[in-house]
Amino acid sequence: MKGPTDSHWAEAYYHQQAQARKNRAWKSVFRPSAIAAYLAIAGRIIVGPLALLLLFTLTGYLSDATVFIEADRSIFAFTERDSSMAGGCTGCLGPCKIVMLKYKLLEGVAITSAPPFFTFTSLPPTESLYDFSSLRDEVLAFSEALDANGTLCQSSKNEWGTSPIVVTGSAQELLNIVHMANLNLSPQMVRELELAIERADECVTGWTMMSVVRLFQYPTAEGSSEFGQVPAVDTHIFPDYTECRPVVEIDDSLVGSKLALDTNGQDPLKVVPDQLTLFPYSFTSSLPPIPRSVPADPSKTKTGATSVVQSYLRAYYGGCRVRAVNTTGIYIEDTCAISKHWVGYGLMVHSPDDIPLCSTGDVCIHNYFNSLWEWEHYVAADRPDRVGMNLNTFRSRYADTVAISVLPGVVVGQILLMGVVSLYQVMSHKRSVLLTQIWAYRCQNGRMQVIYLAQISYHLLYNSDLYMLGLATGTLTGESIANLTCCVFAFSYSFVNLMKARSGDQQLDRHFRLIWEAMQIVITTIVGCLLLSWQKAPFESILAQNAEILRKTSARGAKYCGLNDACVLFTVNFPSVIAVLSVGFGFVAVVASLLMKRMAPKASRSVRGSYVTPKIAVADVNGKQQAAYEAENDDLTSFERNCLGSPFHKLFSDCDEITYVTYNGKRCTTVEALLLTGYLYYGAEDHKMAAATPVA
DSSP, rough: OOOTTTTTHHHHHHHHHHHHHHEEEGGGGGGGHHHHHHHHHIIIIIHHHHHHHHHHHHHSSSOOOBBBGGGOOOEEEETTTOOOEEEEEEBBBBHHHHHHGGGGBBBTSSEEEEEHHHHHSOOOOGGGOOOOSSOOHHHHHHHHHHHHHTTTEEOOOOOOOOOOEEEEHHHHHHHHHHHHHOOOEEEEEHHHHHHHHTTTSSSOOEEEEEEEEEEEEESSTTTOOEEEEEEEEEEEEEEESSSGGOOOOOOTOOOOEEEEEEOOTTOOTTSGGGGSSSOBSSSSSSSSSOEEEOOOOOTTTTOOOOOEEEOOOOOOTTTTTEEEESSEEEETTTOOOOHHHTTTEEEEEOEEEEEOEEEETTTEEEEEESSOOEEEEEEETTTTTEEEEEEEEEEEEEEEOOOOOOOOHHHHHHHHHHHHHHHHHHHOOOOHHHHHHHHHHHHHTTTTHHHHHHHHHHHHHHHHHHHHHHHHHHOOOOHHHHHHHHHEEEEEEHHHHHHHHSSSSSSOOOOHHHHHHHHHHHHHHHHHHHHHHHSSSHHHHHHHSSEEETTTTTHHHHSSSTSSSSSEEESOHHHHHHHHHHHHHHHHHHHHHHHHHHOOOOOOOOSSOOOOOOOEEETTTTTTTEEOOOOGOOOOOOIIIIIIIIIIGGTTTOOHHHEEETTTTTEEEHHHHHTTTEEETTEEEEGGGGSSSSOO
16 A cells, blocks of 8 residues: 655654554553643642632732731630740759748738839848848748758749749648748639649649739720739749649639729720730629630640640739729729728739740740749759749730742742643643653753742741741741742752753653652642641740740840840751752652653554664773764754754653654654754744743
8 A cells, every 4th residue: 555645644644643542542541650640730730820829819918918927816825835935943942941031021912012022032042141030930940841841942033034932842832831921812722722632633743832023904094905014923823734723713602802992883994905805814894704724735734634724814903802893893802901002003904924936037926925824843853953944824826017928929830830831832732641741851941940949049048937936836827828838849849850950961751750740739738738737736846946945134145136035046947948858859759750660661663663873882081981872873864953963862861762753664753852852843844942932
């Protein structure tokens, strides 16, 4: 049978190939390489652009998005042994008679003035500095018994710069101290100690009593949220493990109430600062009710508790604890006599403590803590003079307003756009796994990879501390999570592409190209899901293992923290972390490509003839034998002669089986080889792709 004429042989070949594709078994669709091709195309052409479009249109990413959550979206949480608030006190331990002497400042009163307290309690626990003549023999003997039992008595300045009186022992020992020192404590706390003694076997824990200067707020004008502030000292009792606190509510069975001030139909707490609405208070009022019980992570509580009970904040009027505030008046405990010294301040309400945790770039995470501080104490064997404190915190958290950078989204948009353009160029007339591999190669090579990596590296270096701080504290917004996901994708993709960049003998390495492209949708999805799961849950290991928390009272803190109370100095930055992850991703891709190469069927030679130029062995400058091609035996195609000026294998050394096709006695460069070199074929002419659009 006579073959087709020269003018129609290409058309006949095209129809033959089309028929061959129709006759191909359906099982070929489910080959690993075919599945990887579908996954790669779907991720880069459908899922990626759609996700980016939703980010741009359905969120505030392009308008008012911020890196961190702001005050109106603050998050509340309990953290047992909060690593961001670890501290202690060095040189504070001393004889318990020093603490009993200092408790004379609080004898019989609920609160006392801050200045004389701070001055006295700041003295170190050195016996020669004190006069114990005011203590009864009974109290001195009691103090010696406490020392013999191992009770920890602390005073002097701690690592937070405060000077509290602290006693740590058993519930019975603290109750004995309360009676012996005649301390005026809340009946609720006294009842908690009594129940702890009765239930000592149910939840084994130590107990601590602390008297310290706290900040109180008081209304200065009717209907104004601008409250005044005054420091004063009161006392708080708490267990080492928060879940061991007995639940005791304040009612008339514990203590009665009496009217202390007629408010003439006005509610003093009708308008208050926002921070006074964050925590529960021990008195009834128009403040929003806040539950005492809060969820806890059972893996981080000593007994596996799923919830804990926080302490009530308190209010005082005339030096007495308040029971109720309403339009009728202010009611106090009926056992308390009003002090004229405190009446002038009016209603004094416990204020939460704002302790910001800042980056060295002066961006702060604001932590409003329940100011009745609680902790688990320890004394390390190598530091017997220091009492360590792992704070159990109840806090409401938000951050400074920092506008988000849209650079990661723009870079990902560039990558996706170039992938779409390259797909159209390579696969506009034909679809196959091989063409998908060539498309993947073109996406992963070219000068744009350097630009992608440079842009993302700049963004990560500039914002590394912000991302670290946000993940460590659980304060990143959804837009920041999207930004981080884009960073991981763009950095790892361009970083591995540059590591794999061809040099010397160029290689298509088509199995790796396809696997790496298909992995992007999987990697990005997993990274995005993980970041979302960590968004509201603090990633505490960042602070524990990759950061140094500095206090402004230390020498290094004074250097890095500026005017902030505390700042975080990170050891490893984000680009380093993502670079390590990228190497891991690339290694997985290499292993997977080797497995796919072993599973791939041998190339069919029924139509496609393999033409391999003869090789000879030649020595390089170092005397090593290398393969070379005999130019005089080359039978160049018109494309190689006119467009490349050399055999195709000088460009790609691993593509001999896909380079040429022999049909009807005519040997030609394949369409795949033409596309691989960056050319397009339209009509009778070849056009360089780079003349139309940059190679991605």
